[in-house]
Amino acid sequence: MEAEYEALRETLRRFVDRELIPLEPQLDADGKLPDATFAAVRDKAQAAGIWMPDVPAELGGVGLDLSAMVIFWEEISRTIAVPARDHSLFGPTPGPILLALEGAQAERYRDPVLRGETVSCFAQTEPDAGSDPRAMRTRAVRDGDHYVVNGTKRFITHADKAGFAQVMVRVPAEDGKPRITCLLIDMDTPGVRIAARHKTMMGDAPSEIAFEDVRVPVANRVGAEGEGIKLAQGWINQGRLRHAARACGVIRRCADDLAAYSHQRRTFGAPLADRQSLQWTLADAEIACHAIRLMVRDAAARLDAGEEARIETYMIKAHGDETGFRIVDRCLQFYGGLGLTLDMPIQKFWRDQRSFMITEGPIEVMRMAIAREVLARAAA
Numbered sequence: 001m002e003a004e005y006e007a008l009r010e011t012l013r014r015f016v017d018r019e020l021i022p023l024e025p026q027l028d029a030d031g032k033l034p035d036a037t038f039a040a041v042r043d044k045a046q047a048a049g050i051w052m053p054d055v056p057a058e059l060g061g062v063g064l065d066l067s068a069m070v071i072f073w074e075e076i077s078r079t080i081a082v083p084a085r086d087h088s089l090f091g092p093t094p095g096p097i098l099l100a101l102e103g104a105q106a107e108r109y110r111d112p113v114l115r116g117e118t119v120s121c122f123a124q125t126e127p128d129a130g131s132d133p134r135a136m137r138t139r140a141v142r143d144g145d146h147y148v149v150n151g152t153k154r155f156i157t158h159a160d161k162a163g164f165a166q167v168m169v170r171v172p173a174e175d176g177k178p179r180i181t182c183l184l185i186d187m188d189t190p191g192v193r194i195a196a197r198h199k200t201m202m203g204d205a206p207s208e209i210a211f212e213d214v215r216v217p218v219a220n221r222v223g224a225e226g227e228g229i230k231l232a233q234g235w236i237n238q239g240r241l242r243h244a245a246r247a248c249g250v251i252r253r254c255a256d257d258l259a260a261y262s263h264q265r266r267t268f269g270a271p272l273a274d275r276q277s278l279q280w281t282l283a284d285a286e287i288a289c290h291a292i293r294l295m296v297r298d299a300a301a302r303l304d305a306g307e308e309a310r311i312e313t314y315m316i317k318a319h320g321d322e323t324g325f326r327i328v329d330r331c332l333q334f335y336g337g338l339g340l341t342l343d344m345p346i347q348k349f350w351r352d353q354r355s356f357m358i359t360e361g362p363i364e365v366m367r368m369a370i371a372r373e374v375l376a377r378a379a380a
């Protein structure tokens with residue numbers, strides 16, 4: 001198995017080095033390739049067999065397990081030509097909720113995504129409920145064989161181009177306990193509206209979606225009422241793993257580029273490579289990458305074996321995102337003014353890496369969850 005993983009790493013590394021990094025000068029300020037370039041390199045990825053890597057083989061994908069996906073995420077993160085939050089360069093990205101659909105729901109919602117006919121978005125965050133999803137207010141009230149949905153979702157990636165959304169809602173229950181539930185809502189349903197877009201410093205522009213008396217068939221509910229958090233968990237666990245694997249790829253690229261640059265750039269009569277402060281940054285990068293990779297491998301193996309690995313994924317997200325940003329920030333320093341220009345890839349890595357300390361669970365919330373576990377253990 002180890003040999004297979006290494007072969008996969010080699011294939012991906014070569015693809016990134018030969019096909020993607022050379023395209024970086026074509027990126028616009030938001031980190032987007034020209035449409036024709038994107039389409040051409042997408043074709044190359046498909047021809048190279050790097051297509052829908054996490055989708056099971058029977059559905060047309062490669063069927064990589066998480067232990068292999070972390071290699072994929074690490075390698076593709078070595079280039080800003082692959083947007084940090086959009087891996088569609090390697091085919092449709094249905095995500096765990098859609099991949100788990102069955103029967104009529106799978107035919108209606110999963111399969112068109114896999115065929116590339118539409119895209120979906122995942123809508124959980126609200127203006128008053130981000131880190132704490134249980135505080136969500138979007139309500140779905142049962143009315144015969146429909147739910148009537150009212151509320152607002154904020155910062156939803158790809159909502160503007162999605163054919164349907166996987167929306168987390170609160171279904172009122174007689175016992176007063178929140179029943180967070182997942183509904184598949186077509187974006188052209190009357191009452192669904194993109195209310196705003198928020199352009200970020202990373203160049204993307206997630207949307208606010210307003211739901212006003214939106215009638216959604218009960219048949220569009222995924223799983224049972226109250227199973228929403230459990231469903232979202234699969235997505236979020238994978239997300240945490242992806243974050244840490246990504247940090248590793250970003251650290252490697254930034255350290256490699258800096259090592260090369262440090263031999264050329266001279267200050268005070270000597271190359272930057274001679275400065276101990278720079279050498280220590282490169283050494284710290286090497287240590288960080290090795291440590292994160294081991295943590296990621298362990299968490300991926302646990303998840304592949306069917307363990308929940310909650311604490312492990314909290315730890316890798318907090319550690320990976322934070323360490324990743326710290327190292328990128330240190331590397332950027334050694335480019336001086338050049339590091340602040342949009343001509344250099346490092347500024348984009350810096351902006352993206354900073355954002356990951358907040359999105360998909362801020363690092364403080366990861367720590368809160370870990371600490372809760374430690375305190376509960378002590379109390380027991």
Ligand SMILES: Cc1cc2nc3c(=O)[nH]c(=O)nc-3n(C[C@H](O)[C@H](O)[C@H](O)COP(=O)(O)OP(=O)(O)OC[C@H]3O[C@@H](n4cnc5c(N)ncnc54)[C@H](O)[C@@H]3O)c2cc1C
Pocket residue numbers: 121122123124125126127129130131132154155156157158200204206355358359360361362364365368
């Ligand atoms: C570019 C982008 C894309 C996104 N895409 C999506 C998407 O597709 N779908 C989706 O549902 N959401 C998406 N989000 C939302 C994102 O996941 C949330 O922004 C994130 O979960 C944080 O929620 P919040 O912004 O409401 O921050 P808040 O919950 O208001 O938290 C603000 C800050 O308070 C601190 N904090 C919060 N709780 C605690 C605590 N318990 N202890 C200590 N400190 C704490 C943290 O520092 C945190 O950063 C996206 C956001 C961005 C910026």
